[in-house]
Amino acid sequence: MKHYKIAVLAGDGIGPEITREALKVLKLIEERNDVSFELMPAAFGACAYFATGDAFPQATIDICDQADAILKGPIGLSHEESKKIPIDKQPERGALLPMRRRYNTYANFRPVSLPKALAHFSPLKAEIIGEGIDLVIVRELVGGLYFGQKESGINEQGLRYVKETLEYDELQIRRIMHQAFKLASKRRKLLHNIHKSNVLKSSVLWNEVMEEVAVEYPDVTVYNMLVDSAATALCLNPTQFDVMVMENMFGDILSDQGGGILGSLGLMPSACIGDDKAYYEPSHGSAPDIAGKNIANPYSMIGSVAMMLENSFDMADEAKNVWAAMQAVFSDGYSTADLSKAGSGVTMISTEQFGDKVVEKL
Amino acid sequence: MKHYKIAVLAGDGIGPEITREALKVLKLIEERNDVSFELMPAAFGACAYFATGDAFPQATIDICDQADAILKGPIGLSHEESKKIPIDKQPERGALLPMRRRYNTYANFRPVSLPKALAHFSPLKAEIIGEGIDLVIVRELVGGLYFGQKESGINEQGLRYVKETLEYDELQIRRIMHQAFKLASKRRKLLHNIHKSNVLKSSVLWNEVMEEVAVEYPDVTVYNMLVDSAATALCLNPTQFDVMVMENMFGDILSDQGGGILGSLGLMPSACIGDDKAYYEPSHGSAPDIAGKNIANPYSMIGSVAMMLENSFDMADEAKNVWAAMQAVFSDGYSTADLSKAGSGVTMISTEQFGDKVVEKL
Ligand SMILES: CC(C)[C@H](C(=O)O)[C@@H](O)C(=O)O
Ligand SMILES: CC(C)[C@H](C(=O)O)[C@@H](O)C(=O)O
Numbered sequence: 271m272k273h274y275k276i277a278v279l280a281g282d283g284i285g286p287e288i289t290r291e292a293l294k295v296l297k298l299i300e301e302r303n304d305v306s307f308e309l310m311p312a313a314f315g316a317c318a319y320f321a322t323g324d325a326f327p328q329a330t331i332d333i334c335d336q337a338d339a340i341l342k343g344p345i346g347l348s349h350e351e352s353k354k355i356p357i358d359k360q361p362e363r364g365a366l367l368p369m370r371r372r373y374n375t376y377a378n379f380r381p382v383s384l385p386k387a388l389a390h391f392s393p394l395k396a397e398i399i400g401e402g403i404d405l406v407i408v409r410e411l412v413g414g415l416y417f418g419q420k421e422s423g424i425n426e427q428g429l430r431y432v433k434e435t436l437e438y439d440e441l442q443i444r445r446i447m448h449q450a451f452k453l454a455s456k457r458r459k460l461l462h463n464i465h466k467s468n469v470l471k472s473s474v475l476w477n478e479v480m481e482e483v484a485v486e487y488p489d490v491t492v493y494n495m496l497v498d499s500a501a502t503a504l505c506l507n508p509t510q511f512d513v514m515v516m517e518n519m520f521g522d523i524l525s526d527q528g529g530g531i532l533g534s535l536g537l538m539p540s541a542c543i544g545d546d547k548a549y550y551e552p553s554h555g556s557a558p559d560i561a562g563k564n565i566a567n568p569y570s571m572i573g574s575v576a577m578m579l580e581n582s583f584d585m586a587d588e589a590k591n592v593w594a595a596m597q598a599v600f601s602d603g604y605s606t607a608d609l610s611k612a613g614s615g616v617t618m619i620s621t622e623q624f625g626d627k628v629v630e631k632l
Numbered sequence: 633m634k635h636y637k638i639a640v641l642a643g644d645g646i647g648p649e650i651t652r653e654a655l656k657v658l659k660l661i662e663e664r665n666d667v668s669f670e671l672m673p674a675a676f677g678a679c680a681y682f683a684t685g686d687a688f689p690q691a692t693i694d695i696c697d698q699a700d701a702i703l704k705g706p707i708g709l710s711h712e713e714s715k716k717i718p719i720d721k722q723p724e725r726g727a728l729l730p731m732r733r734r735y736n737t738y739a740n741f742r743p744v745s746l747p748k749a750l751a752h753f754s755p756l757k758a759e760i761i762g763e764g765i766d767l768v769i770v771r772e773l774v775g776g777l778y779f780g781q782k783e784s785g786i787n788e789q790g791l792r793y794v795k796e797t798l799e800y801d802e803l804q805i806r807r808i809m810h811q812a813f814k815l816a817s818k819r820r821k822l823l824h825n826i827h828k829s830n831v832l833k834s835s836v837l838w839n840e841v842m843e844e845v846a847v848e849y850p851d852v853t854v855y856n857m858l859v860d861s862a863a864t865a866l867c868l869n870p871t872q873f874d875v876m877v878m879e880n881m882f883g884d885i886l887s888d889q890g891g892g893i894l895g896s897l898g899l900m901p902s903a904c905i906g907d908d909k910a911y912y913e914p915s916h917g918s919a920p921d922i923a924g925k926n927i928a929n930p931y932s933m934i935g936s937v938a939m940m941l942e943n944s945f946d947m948a949d950e951a952k953n954v955w956a957a958m959q960a961v962f963s964d965g966y967s968t969a970d971l972s973k974a975g976s977g978v979t980m981i982s983t984e985q986f987g988d989k990v991v992e993k994l
Contacts, residue, residue, distance in 0.1 A: 346830070349856045362830035393867050398755045415798060420833045430841075431801035432834040436777060439793035466884075468708070468724035471782045472794040479792075494711045498888035499917070505755050505867065505892025522828075523885055526860035530867025555861070 272305045274583055277337035279314035279330065282361065283556025284566040284621075285343030291568035291625025292341065292575045298629050299579065299588050310337060314369075315345030315361040315556075325355075325364035334369070339582035340549035341574065342369075344556040351558070370412050373549065375542035376442065377449040378411040378521065379577070380553055382508075382528035382538070388600055391533030391609060398508070405511040406457075407528060408450040409521025411542055413442045414472075416518050438472050438517065440479050447483040449543070450515035454490045457512050462493045464500045464516035464524070476517065500524060504531060525553055534609050536566065539573030541581055548582050550574035557608075564620040565607035569596055572628060595631035599624060634667045636945055639699035641676035641692065644723065645918025646928040646983075647705025653930035653987025654703065654937045660991050661941065661950050672699060676731075677707030677723040677918075687726035696731070701944035702911035703936060704731075706918040713920070732774050735911065737904035738804065739811040740773040740883065741939070742915055744870075744890035744900070750962055753895030753971060760870070767873040768819075769890060770812040771883025773904055775804045776834075778880050800834050800879065802841050809845040811905070812877035816852045819874050824855045826862045826878035826886070838879065862886060866893060887915055896971050898928065901935030903943055910944050912936035919970075926982040927969035931958055934990060957993035961986060 276296070280289040293309065300307050312330040319325040325345075334340050345361040346352070352360055369375075384392055386402040418435035425431045454461040463480050467473035477494065484492055495503065497520045503510065504527050516524065529535035535554030542549050552570030560566055572592060580589035605616040606624055619627070638658070642651040655671065662669050674692040681687040687707075696702050707723040708714070714722055731737075746754055748764040780797035787793045816823040825842050829835035839856065846854055857865065859882045865872065866889050878886065891897035897916035904911050914932030922928055934954060942951035967978040968986055981989070 352830070357836060360830065367831070393757055393760045394755050395757055416831055418795075422833055422837065425801060427801075427803075429801040429803050430837060431799065432837045433780075433797050433799045434832060434834055435795050435797050437793065437795045439787060439789075439791040441789075441791050466881075468714070468722065469729070469778055470796060471784055472796055474719060475784065475792060475794045498884050501863075501885050501889040502892040502897055505889060506895070519828075519881075520885075522860050523863050523882075527863040527867060527889060530864040533868070535864055 272583070273308065274305065274338040275308045275310060275336055277334045277340040278309050278311045279340065279342040280311065281343030281345040281556060282315045282317055282347065283344060283558045283561040285315070285345065285556055287562070287564060287621050288552070288566055288568040288571040289341070289343045291621060291628070292571040294625050294629050295572050295575055295592060295632065298632055299585070303585070303588065305583070305585075314342065315365050316347050316355070319355055319359055319361065319364065325359060325361045326368050331372070334373070339578050340547070341578060342549050342551040343571065344552050344554055346556045348558045367416060369549065370542065371417065373544045373547040374412055375544040375547065375549060376410060376412045377446055377543045378409040379453070379541045379543070380407040380409060380521070380525040380528065380538060381405075382407060382525070382532060384532045384537070385597060387597070390614070391537070392531060393533060394505070394508070394531055398506070400509050403508045403531065405508065405528075406453060406513050407521055407525045408446065408453060408513060408515040409525060410442065410446045410517045411521075412518075413438050414518035436470075436472055438475060440475065443476050443479040444483055446515065447480055450513055451483060451487040451490055454513040455487055459490050460493070460512040461490050462495050462500070462511055462514040464495055464497050464514055464520055466497045466520075468496065472517070497524070501527060504528065529553065534567070535570070536608055537569055539570045539577055541574070541577040543581060548578075550578045560608055564622060566621050567606040567609050568621055568625050572596060572625070591632060592628075595628045598631045599627045634945070635670065636667065636700045637670045637672060637698055639696045639702040640671050640673045641702065641704040642673065643705030643707040643918060644677045644679055644709065645706060645920045645923040647677070647707065647918055649924070649926060649983050650914070650928055650930040650933040651703070651705045653983060653990070654933040656987050656991050657934050657937055657954060657994065660994055661947070665947070665950065667945070667947075676704065677727050678709050678717070681717055681721055681723065681726065687721060687723045688730050693734070696735070701940050702909070703940060704911050704913040705933065706914050706916055708918045710920045729778060731911065732904065733779065735906045735909040736774055737906040737909065737911060738772060738774045739808055739905045740771040741815070741903045741905065742769040742771060742883070742887040742890065742900060743767075743935075744769060744887070744894060746894045746899070747959060749959070752976070753899070754893060755895060756867070756870070756893055760868070762871050765870045765893065767870065767890075768815060768875050769883055769887045770808065770815060770875060770877045771887060772804065772808040772879045773883075774880075775800050776880035798832075798834055800837060802837065805838050805841040806845055808877065809842055812875055813845060813849040813852055816875040817849055821852050822855070822874040823852050824857050824862070824873055824876040826857055826859050826876055826882055828859045828882075830858065834879070859886070863889060866890065891915065896929070898932055898970055901932045901939055903936070903939040905943060910940070912940045922970055926984060928983050929968040929971050930983055930987050934958060934987070953994060954990070957990045960993045961989045
């Protein structure tokens with residue numbers, strides 16, 4: 271029997287309630303497979319900061335270090351609440367970025383997927399969605415502006431200023447390109463390389479390395495697209511895309527636009543993969559406004575479990591079953607209040623009921 | 633009689649054909665007002681590079697220096713064609729950025745506007761557009777990554793790398809904030825401040841200065857929104873926005889997303905305002921694929937003329953007439969092939985016919 275240790279970081283806001291549902295799914299998978307999951311819960315994010323003075327406390331680091339995979343809920347506070355924590359201790363700078371850096375999870379996979387049957391969730395017209403949206407954003411996750419040096423102070427004219435750096439070297443670019451090309455090879459063999467080479471020199475290097483890597487994947491067709499054009503195209507014609515690769519900040523913005531075209535960030539799970547460790551998280555924030563109300567859809571968290579099953583535990587078939595179970599719950603006409611409006615023809619269920627129904631389908 | 637000198641830079645691709653239509657409108661305005669426009673055409677962009685070796689040649693600089701306002705068409709080449717020009721001579725780095733820097737046009741106003749009657753252009757469902765989209769993106773245009781130092785070479789590990797800097801000082805932030813707050817005061821008194829303060833220190837300073845400026849505009853309500861959330865929100869609920877203010881790169885991406893939600897970048901004129909000089913340009917590229925086909929809609933170029941009339945020549949009434957004339961042509965059921973599909977119920981007309989009809993309506 272295989273045995274896996276999973277660090278479970280429920281996070282802030284809606285984190286605990288959607289994590290609870292995801293764990294129900296994990297439990298079922300465990301029961302019917304020759305596998306055991308050892309769950310190791312740990313504090314992470316604003317909740318950890320308030321409890322220990324540290325958003326990523328040493329005890330949590332130890333647990334994550336030992337884990338075979340990490341399941342992480344959303345973290346963070348509202349704009350106003352955030353101000354109560356010193357800037358460098360805030361959950362993003364104090365926990366999330368250190369986690370990404372520590373485990374060097376450079377490849378972030380963010381599926382933006384909406385089967386035709388769920389087109390009603392989307393703000394886009396049915397004719398734009400056609401047979402469904404099914405693309406993956408491959409975001410570089412440990413470089414660029416996020417991790418560059420930062421300098422601030424008073425300049426010669428006596429003015430406050432901030433200077434931050436965006437840095438990439440060829441190795442950082444090459445490894446994310448290989449991830450993107452490999453994924454494209456397994457899918458529609460289309461890769462959109464997103465850049466801003468008409469302004470950024472880092473994009474010039476990015477494109478150079480892309481071309482070098484491309485020769486190793488002759489069956490993949492590459493389209494080069496400026497990041498601004500991509501933002502237009504994601505609204506006008508999202509079905510043209512299959513795999514899109516881009517640097518960190520571009521990936522942050524365009525993947526949230528991806529959530530926008532689906533109808534909700536609640537439909538956005540993700541996998542953050544390094545050479546030795548991977549963690550799985552929803553792409554969205556902790557939604558403090560709806561926390562504790564039992565209305566947040568656990569799709570993104572259960573989807574993150576599916577990505578964990580496939581990537582970390584080599585259980586691609588069970589992963590497929592999980593996706594299918596979630597689609598089936600939607601197809602049966604059920605939804606949650608964060609995704610759908612009352613009176614839109616769906617039967618409104620709670621976070622908990624959604625999790626239960628997914629388990630039933632499974 | 634007032635006399636104004638206008639530098640006319642038709643640019644590349646579809647630039648000349650849409651500029652031609654914009655000039656028809658200017659001519660009519662001149663005929664019926666106590667004003668004369670002296671048009672000073674000049675080469676700018678890839679066309680200028682191929683003719684003179686310089687995308688912003690000295691002769692053009694001289695003309696722009698003398699002009700009371702500059703009307704600029706789109707510039708640039710396709711990805712492949714661009715490679716034929718040395719990187720620093722390419723039209724963006726060789727002409728557009730130098731123009732912005734020379735005239736210190738720090739405030740870029742990009743209206744994202746779609747009256748309810750034109751909702752069919754948009755990829756968004758009618759219920760999302762409601763009574764119409766009517767927001768303005770105020771983009772800082774001469775700071776940030778676009779103008780920071782850039783360094784590239786081989787690092788200690790023997791790897792090619794690039795390092796660029798994103799820099800802002802409080803003065804740069806304060807002046808764009810004043811522009812945004814002033815505009816908000818004249819409109820719905822709502823300002824969305826777009827930032828990424830959970831990661832970028834420049835956004836922390838940005839928000840600090842925003843709060844300092846806000847006290848001077850007590851009637852304007854400020855909402856702080858992360859740039860990634862804004863990308864989601866522009867798809868899900870664009871009508872919540874009135875004025876949005878943001879730094880250079882964020883403005884580049886979100887304004888193109890704005891074109892996406894309208895249905896085309898062809899509906900995006902813009903004004904780039906400095907303390908002493910302003911220039912007006914479509915927000916879109918030169919669309920080499922449809923250049924010379926007489927199918928590009930001249931809306932963005934004629935709209936840029938309207939913004940010039942209002943901002944540079946104090947002719948707000950004529951500006952309103954120009955907007956109304958363009959809406960009227962659309963309302964009469966006419967459109968161009970870049971905006972509408974054949975068979976979608978519109979009467980398809982050419983670039984030239986669209987310009988003529990706008991002039992008729994005026
Ligand atoms: C919380 C924040 C730091 C994070 C990011 O910007 O990467 C989030 O927006 C995301 O996309 O995972
Ligand atoms: C052409 C390019 C340099 C420019 C920019 O990035 O500013 C354009 O995309 C724009 O938005 O005006």
